[in-house]
Amino acid sequence: MKSKNEFFVLSLSLLLLAACSPDKPKNLPYLGIKDVTANGDTLFHTIPPFAFLDQDSALITEADFEGKVYITDFFFTSCPSICPKMKSQMIRIHDEFLDDDRLVLLSHTIDPENDSVAVLKAYADALDIKTSKWHMVTGDKRAIYDMANKYLVSVAEDNQAPGGFVHGGHFILIDTQKRIRGYYDGTKEDEVNQLMEDVTFLLDGKKGN
Amino acid sequence: MEKKGISLKTIILFSWPVLLILGLLIWRFSSKGENRAGKKLYQMYCSNCHMEKGEGLRNLIPSLENSSLIDQSPEKLVCLIRNGLDPENPTAQNPNIKLVMPAHPTLTANEITSLIQYLQQSWDSQKPLISFQTVENEINNCP
Numbered sequence: 001m002k003s004k005n006e007f008f009v010l011s012l013s014l015l016l017l018a019a020c021s022p023d024k025p026k027n028l029p030y031l032g033i034k035d036v037t038a039n040g041d042t043l044f045h046t047i048p049p050f051a052f053l054d055q056d057s058a059l060i061t062e063a064d065f066e067g068k069v070y071i072t073d074f075f076f077t078s079c080p081s082i083c084p085k086m087k088s089q090m091i092r093i094h095d096e097f098l099d100d101d102r103l104v105l106l107s108h109t110i111d112p113e114n115d116s117v118a119v120l121k122a123y124a125d126a127l128d129i130k131t132s133k134w135h136m137v138t139g140d141k142r143a144i145y146d147m148a149n150k151y152l153v154s155v156a157e158d159n160q161a162p163g164g165f166v167h168g169g170h171f172i173l174i175d176t177q178k179r180i181r182g183y184y185d186g187t188k189e190d191e192v193n194q195l196m197e198d199v200t201f202l203l204d205g206k207k208g209n
Numbered sequence: 210m211e212k213k214g215i216s217l218k219t220i221i222l223f224s225w226p227v228l229l230i231l232g233l234l235i236w237r238f239s240s241k242g243e244n245r246a247g248k249k250l251y252q253m254y255c256s257n258c259h260m261e262k263g264e265g266l267r268n269l270i271p272s273l274e275n276s277s278l279i280d281q282s283p284e285k286l287v288c289l290i291r292n293g294l295d296p297e298n299p300t301a302q303n304p305n306i307k308l309v310m311p312a313h314p315t316l317t318a319n320e321i322t323s324l325i326q327y328l329q330q331s332w333d334s335q336k337p338l339i340s341f342q343t344v345e346n347e348i349n350n351c352p
Contacts (some may be wrong), residue, residue, distance in 0.1 A: 078296075078307035084258045084266050091267070112306065122305035126269040 026201055028173075031180040032152055046178040050147055052108070052137035055120040057163055058107070060135050062178070069202045070104045070174050071195070073186055074148055074155050074167050075125045076111035081162040082169045086186035090171070091127060094134050096196060102203050105134040108147065110155045110165050112138045152180065171195055247327025250320055261272055263332060269308065281329050283339045286325050287347035290316065318345045 032045025049062045071093065075083045090105060097103045108117035115123075120136040138144075148155045148167075155167040173182040173195060181202065184195040252261075259265050263273035273313050293312035316324070322344045329338055 067294055080311050081257060085260070085309075086269055087269075088260060088266050117271065119305050122303055123269070126306065127267050 014068075021170065025063055026197055028175075028181040028201065031182070044179045045152075046175075047147075047150055047174060047180070050143065052139035052144070053117055054131060054135040054137050055117060055124040056131050058131075058135075060137055064092060064135075065104060065106075065174070065178070067176050068102055068104050069176060070106055071199070072106040072151060072172050072174065074108050074110050074144075074153065076109050076163065076165055077115050077119055078111070079163045079165070082187050086169050086171075087127060089186050089189065089192045090134070091129070092192060093196060097199070098130065098133060100203070103199055104132075107134070107136045108144050109136070109138050110144060110148070112141050112144060116158050125197065126161060153183075173198060173202070232281055244323060244327045244330055246320075247323035247325075247330070249329075250316070250324045251327050254316070254324075258308075258310075263328075269306070271302065273328065273332055276332065279332050280335055283325050283329055283334055283336055284343055284347055286328065286339075287321055287344050288351040290324065291348060291351050318348055323349070 004079065004085060016118065030044045032043065035045060047062070051061045054060045058206040071090075073086060075086060077083075090107070093103075094105060109120065115138050117138060120138055124131065124134070124136050145155060151170065151172050153168055153170050155165065157164065158166045170184045171184045171186040171192070172180060173184070175181050182198055184191040186192065210251045258270045259273050260270075263271035273279060278289070289310065290313055292314075294310045296309050318341060322339060322341045325344070326338045327333075329336070
């Protein structure tokens with residue numbers, strides 16, 4: 001667990017480094033531990049296969065994100081602290097890219113015992129979102145927490161925390177090759193503006209606006 | 210004038226920063242009517258859900274802009290803020306979702322007064338600003 005946190009700090013510092021040179025020709029970092037193959041190619045950290053159920057009971061796997069850029073986060077529906085803010089920011093992205101099929105959103109519940117498909121459905125309905133654009137998924141708890149580790153974020157159960165879980169409010173940007181390209185504070189409007197600019201960069205190879 | 214110690218020019222040169230600071234101080238403290246305490250409490254305890262400008266979140270969290278409670282019966286806000294709503298309460302607008310208005314039992318009568326006054330000031334209540342006395346009475350009679 002500890003080394004994973006160090007991982008995360010490492011990726012964040014990389015991100016900070018990247019943020020310090022705003023006017024360089026734009027490029028996004030590849031985050032996570034890299035490997036080098038025998039013939040010298042760099043292997044980037046990639047997101048492994050997964051299978052969860054979304055708010056419409058559809059099985060969602062990595063295949064649904066084939067060739068797409070996606071943004072993912074971890075939340076739970078009864079979360080009283082930062083989740084409403086994160087969701088209001090994610091809604092901005094949802095609306096902005098509603099008709100652009102090249103970007104998809106994926107929110108994992110970290111409280112699958114309470115957040116059944118029916119609960120996620122009610123939540124998604126209350127937010128008035130399009131399922132094909134924004135999948136809210138539930139599934140086996142171990143599998144979800146394992147995926148959080150693969151995305152290099154930490155989530156945990158903690159009955160001292162508001163709502164019983166702790167998690168950072170990160171939005172994680174994944175490119176078409178399943179590589180992690182950025183972390184953004186999902187509660188902050190300006191960071192989410194940056195995220196949308198970076199999405200446009202990944203999709204079109206240039207800065208937004 | 211020239212021979213005296215302090216010339217008019219010097220006075221003008223050195224007085225403007227003093228005037229500027231004085232002006233800033235007067236401006237800062239004369240922005241009365243702004244309820245800083247209430248605003249701070251709102252940002253601390255409410256804006257996570259109801260958002261900075263009270264717009265709420267679609268059908269998940271009600272907007273405070275058109276709340277009839279703030280508009281017509283601010284005294285009813287006292288126990289709502291103190292006790293929140295019961296997650297099992299069938300009147301909750303999304304019975305499936307356990308995200309409800311939380312209780313705030315540690316807020317004092319004083320704080321609740323500032324907070325409700327802030328809500329009234331921000332979202333145009335038809336009623337006069339709630340008094341500390343009313344808040345205290347309501348608290349004593351909360352369920």
